[in-house]
Each structure stands twice: as structure tokens, then as C-alpha cells.
Amino acid sequence: MTAAEGTTGPSSSILHLEEMVLNMGPQHPSTHGVLRLVLHLDGEMLISVDPVLGYLHRGFEKLAENRTYLQYLAMISRLDYLSGIFMEWSYVRSVEALMEIEVPKRAEYIRVIIGELNRIISHHVAIGDFMLNLGAVTPFFWVFRDREDVMDLLEMVTGQRMMYNFMRVGGVRWDLPEDFEAGCRKFLKEFPGRIDEYEQLITENEIFLSRTWGMGIIKPYEALDYGISGPNARASGVDWDLRREVGYSVYPEFDFDVPLGQHGDCFDRYKCRIEEMRQSVRIVEQALDSLCGGPVNLKLPPMLRPPAGDLYRAVESPRGEFGVYLVSKGGLRPWRLKLRDPTFSAISMIPKLTPGYKIADVVAIAGSLDLLMGGVDR
Amino acid sequence: MKLTAPEVLKYAGDLLGKLARDLTISDWHVVIEVAAEDLPEVALRLRDDKRLSCKYLSTIIGVDYEEWMETLYMLRSQDHSVPVRLRVKLDREQPEVPSVAYIWSGANWHEREAYDFFGIQFQGHPDLRHILTREDMDSFPLRKDARPHRKRRRSGQVTGMDEAVRLPGEPDRRERS
Numbered sequence: 220m221t222a223a224e225g226t227t228g229p230s231s232s233i234l235h236l237e238e239m240v241l242n243m244g245p246q247h248p249s250t251h252g253v254l255r256l257v258l259h260l261d262g263e264m265l266i267s268v269d270p271v272l273g274y275l276h277r278g279f280e281k282l283a284e285n286r287t288y289l290q291y292l293a294m295i296s297r298l299d300y301l302s303g304i305f306m307e308w309s310y311v312r313s314v315e316a317l318m319e320i321e322v323p324k325r326a327e328y329i330r331v332i333i334g335e336l337n338r339i340i341s342h343h344v345a346i347g348d349f350m351l352n353l354g355a356v357t358p359f360f361w362v363f364r365d366r367e368d369v370m371d372l373l374e375m376v377t378g379q380r381m382m383y384n385f386m387r388v389g390g391v392r393w394d395l396p397e398d399f400e401a402g403c404r405k406f407l408k409e410f411p412g413r414i415d416e417y418e419q420l421i422t423e424n425e426i427f428l429s430r431t432w433g434m435g436i437i438k439p440y441e442a443l444d445y446g447i448s449g450p451n452a453r454a455s456g457v458d459w460d461l462r463r464e465v466g467y468s469v470y471p472e473f474d475f476d477v478p479l480g481q482h483g484d485c486f487d488r489y490k491c492r493i494e495e496m497r498q499s500v501r502i503v504e505q506a507l508d509s510l511c512g513g514p515v516n517l518k519l520p521p522m523l524r525p526p527a528g529d530l531y532r533a534v535e536s537p538r539g540e541f542g543v544y545l546v547s548k549g550g551l552r553p554w555r556l557k558l559r560d561p562t563f564s565a566i567s568m569i570p571k572l573t574p575g576y577k578i579a580d581v582v583a584i585a586g587s588l589d590l591l592m593g594g595v596d597r
Numbered sequence: 598m599k600l601t602a603p604e605v606l607k608y609a610g611d612l613l614g615k616l617a618r619d620l621t622i623s624d625w626h627v628v629i630e631v632a633a634e635d636l637p638e639v640a641l642r643l644r645d646d647k648r649l650s651c652k653y654l655s656t657i658i659g660v661d662y663e664e665w666m667e668t669l670y671m672l673r674s675q676d677h678s679v680p681v682r683l684r685v686k687l688d689r690e691q692p693e694v695p696s697v698a699y700i701w702s703g704a705n706w707h708e709r710e711a712y713d714f715f716g717i718q719f720q721g722h723p724d725l726r727h728i729l730t731r732e733d734m735d736s737f738p739l740r741k742d743a744r745p746h747r748k749r750r751r752s753g754q755v756t757g758m759d760e761a762v763r764l765p766g767e768p769d770r771r772e773r774s
Contacts, residue, residue, distance in 0.1 A: 272728055272729055273727075273728065273730060273731070276729045276730065280714070280739060281739055316624065440652070441702075444652065444701055444703060445701075445702050445703040446653060446654050446655060446656070446701070446703035446707075448653075448655075458675070459675055464678045465678065529623075529660075530623070530624045531624075531626065531671060531680070533655075540655060542655065542671075544656075544658050544669070544671075546660055555661070555739075557656070557658045557660075559655060559656040559671070563706065563707075563710075564706070566706075567702075567703060567705065567706040596729060597729065
């Protein structure tokens with residue numbers, strides 16, 4: 220069955236002319252990796268879209284079954300390479316819960332600090348790429364200039380710019396270096412002003428508004444129906460943030476808002492990310508203030524052997540609910556590891572969102588959803 | 598309205614009656630075991646109930662336990678923060694379960710993924726085809742008895758992969774190795 224039969228979008232014209240099939244991707248620059256969209260077009264109007272996945276499939280779930288718990292930690296941040304900390308976080312949380320390990324308090328604060336910094340740079344890329352999709356090149360350089368500052372901070376702590384491999388079962392790898400706090404506070408002081416700069420450049424831009432205002436609207440019930448989470452769902456007004464609802468790690472101690480959108484269009488999704496960056500700054504500031512002394516990890520043997528059992532642990536990654544379902548049979552290796560990626564659900568919404576729009580708007584809608592194929596294809 | 602896990606458990610027990618084979622709390626998730634044929638009915642009741650209102654399907658998970666297979670449905674509601682997990686045990690030789698793609702639209706792709714990796718047949722699914730692996734993939738890689746590609750090639754079994762990679766007129770590389 221072709222996609223054209225499966226979806227019923229609003230028909231673009233009464234005079235239905237010859238249908239054209241156009242491949243967008245897998246190497247198209249606005250598909251954020253290797254997503255292939257098979258577009259069925261009537262002139263420039265879209266009749267239906269069929270996303271084709273799997274170009275980046277690396278078998279992460281199968282590889283987990285052949286590695287020890289610690290070995291797998293080294294690869295999991297390759298999954299969603301822009302927010303690797305959250306992949307590691309959700310994985311170590313599931314192993315810790317299975318082994319009933321209590322993580323030292325200082326380690327939890329460090330996790331939150333690193334995680335929120337990672338959220339900032341992930342949103343940097345989301346906004347920069349989105350603007351690039353719309354044809355605006357300047358914001359891309361502005362966000363990447365600031366992203367470099369955060370990357371320096373993360374490199375100072377973890378030794379890596381992207382694939383951190385920083386979380387450990389029972390804590391984190393190292394303590395923060397001495398000059399980290401001063402550098403981080405300097406950044407946090409400057410950064411809100413830079414967010415204002417982005418807003419001056421983007422938010423009130425006439426072209427940007429006309430390209431995004433009222434485009435690709437996701438209704439709240441649709442967001443739930445399709446399993447959309449994170450900023451994409453919050454832009455539609457779905458008031459759900461795992462950091463607040465589940466309150467994992469030390470998040471309940473911090474005071475932060477969950478930004479919500481009203482219309483669920485491309486503009487709200489952009490705006491939600493901007494606001495989340497401001498909230499991340501608040502969280503990191505509070506975490507630095509309440510950072511306590513003590514050990515940063517538990518000295519655990521390299522061969523972990525969690526007891527038999529199964530559980531699911533999720534974290535609020537920059538793209539939404541990233542979850543790990545772990546089944547152990549008491550051996551050295553996981554019996555089954557399932558990775559729940561938020562972007563997978565977001566892409567499944569594209570065939571519903573895009574029919575009736577023009578090709579350029581498909582690029583805008585896909586960009587606003589902040590797609591990243593590394594996590595989708597696994 | 599905030600509900601605790603025991604409250605959700607009790608309420609789900611009243612709502613489902615005999616449809617629920619087993620109700621437990623595992624790690625603050627309410628786990629409900631149902632028979633495959635009862636799944637659509639249970640799913641509809643959980644989704645449309647005013648108090649439980651499990652409108653959000655997080656993911657569908659296939660697990661191969663060697664003796665049997667399982668599909669898990671991770672549900673959540675916006676109104677209370679207790680996750681509900683549906684567990685369906687399947688026959689390993691003939692894994693079949695009714696599709697819930699018409700109940701939660703997001704289930705469509707999650708079911709395709711479970712089919713892709715485990716060969717679970719979702720009856721009534723609108724478009725059940727491979728999603729992450731190749732279109733002509735002939736084995737289900739996450740099953741415990743799936744063998745790595747290289748070993749199968751050594752044993753002389755032809756796979757769809759070998760045929761598709763070869764261009765017309767290109768020599769068969771399998772003969773050399």
C-alpha cells in the first residue's frame with residue numbers, strides 16, 4: 220500500500236492534475252541527518268508524505284545484549300549525539316534503580332548542571348537549524364558562537380565536546396574542575412542577554428513570523444494521541460514535564476517554570492525552546508548555589524550484575540521523554556534494552572501535519588519539530 | 598487530581614473486572630496483564646475512562662523471553678502521574694496480537710517497529726511493513742534465535758541482503774569467500 224492511499228489530507232485543488240513523486244533526502248540538508256521524505260505532490264502542493272527511516276540504524280538495542288553494563292555506557296551517548304548526557308542519564312538511572320543504588324548527592328547536582336548545559340546547546344542547534352531551514356543564515360552563526368562557550372565548559376568537565384561518556388552507574392566520572400564554577404557563572408550571567416539578542420533577531424522578524432505563525436498546528440489531544448512529548452507537546456499546551464511530574468534526581472529542590480505555548484504552531488515550538496533555555500539557566504544557577512561536598516561516585520566493581528527484573532526509567536531530554544526499558548535476568552549483560560526516543564513519535568506525526576502545505580512549509584514544519592535521526596534510527 | 602499507584606490499581610481492577618488477568622504494582626508502575634484478544638477492549642476502556650484517561654501511549658515494547666514473547670504498552674495520563682503498563686503474553690511460534698493503531702495513532706509506528714524486530718503480527722494494522730531495517734529483510738534481529746548475518750553467510754544460507762547489494766552483472770562475491 221502506498222502512503223497516498225493511507226493518508227487523507229486536505230486536497231490542495233479541485234482540479235487534480237498529475238501527481239508527482241519527489242524524494243526529499245536522505246541527504247537533504249534540511250532533514251537533520253538522514254531522513255527521507257517521499258513527497259507526493261500536486262504542483263507545489265503536498266498530497267501526502269511518506270517518511271522512510273532506517274538509514275542510520277546501528278542496532279543499538281541488539282548491541283546492548285552483547286555488552287556488559289559498563290561497556291554499553293560508552294556507546295549510548297552516540298545515540299542522540301546532540302544531547303548525549305540525557306541518553307547516559309536515563310540508562311544509568313535504570314541500572315541504578317535495578318540495583319537499588321543510592322547516588323551521592325553531589326553527583327546528582329553535577330548531573331543536573333551538566334544536563335541543563337547540554338539542554339542549552341541542544342536547543343541552540345534546534346533553533347539554528349530551524350532558521351537555516353527557513354533560509355536565515357545569520358542566527359545559525361550566532362547560536363553556534365554561544366554554543367562554543369558551553370561546549371568549552373562541558374569539555375572542561377567531561378573532556379569531550381559531544382560524546383561525553385561522563386555518567387557512571389552510581390555517580391559521575393570525575394568531580395568538577397576547580398575553575399569550572401567561575402567559568403560557568405560568568406556564562407550564566409552573560410547568556411540571558413544573548414537570548415534577548417536571538418529574540419531581537421528572530422522573534423519579531425516579519426519573514427520568520429509569516430513562515431511560522433499558524434503553520435503546522437498540533438492540537439493538544441493530537442499531541443497526546445501521537446505520543447509527542449517535550450517542547451513539541453508543551454508548545455501545544457500539554458502541561459507535562461517529567462522533571463516536575465516525576466521529580467527525578469534533585470529537580471524537586473529547584474524552582475523553575477515549564478513554558479507552555481497556546482497554539483501549537485511552528486512559532487510556539489520555537490518560542491518554547493527559547494524559554495526553556497532561560498529556565499535551564501535558572502536551574503544551573505540554583506544547582507551551583509546548592510552544590511554540596513562529598514563523593515561524586517560510588518566505587519562499584521566493573522562487572523555489574525543487577526538482580527533479575529524489569530523497569531522503565533525516563534528523563535526529560537531536550538526533545539522530550541527519553542526512556543530506557545531494561546530487562547535483566549541476573550547476568551552480566553542486559554537481556555533486553557528498549558530505547559524510547561521522542562523524535563520517533565514526532566516524525567510519525569509528519570504525514571498528518573504536512574498535507575495541504577507547500578514544500579517550503581514542509582521544511583519549516585520538520586525543522587520546528589527538532590528532528591534528530593540518531594535517536595530515531597537507533 | 599493526584600492518584601497514587603494503589604488507588605489506580607484498585608480503580609483499574611474495578612473498571613476492567615475479569616478482563617485483567619493480573620494486576621500488580623512494579624516500581625510504582627501499575628502493571629496489568631491481559632489476554633491478547635481482550636487488548637482492544639481494555640485499551641479503549643483505559644483511554645476513555647474519565648479518571649484513568651490514559652490518552653498518551655509512550656511506546657510499545659517487544660520482549661523475547663525464549664519461552665514466550667511479550668508486548669508491553671506504556672501508558673500515561675496527564676491527570677495523574679501513575680504510569681500504567683499493559684502486558685500481553687504471546688505464543689512464541691505464532692506471535693499475534695490485535696493492533697491498537699486505531700486507538701492511539703502513535704501506536705502505528707511503534708507496532709511497525711515491534712514487527713520489524715520481533716516478527717509480531719499486529720492484526721488489523723493499517724500498514725504493517727518494515728520501518729528501521731531493510732524492506733527485504735527476512736529475519737527478525739532482536740529475537741534471541743536470530744543469527745548474525747556473517748555466520749549465516751558462512752553456512753551457505755542465502756539472505757535477501759546479499760542479493761540486493763549485488764548490481765546486475767556484478768559477480769557473486771559469496772562464491773569467493
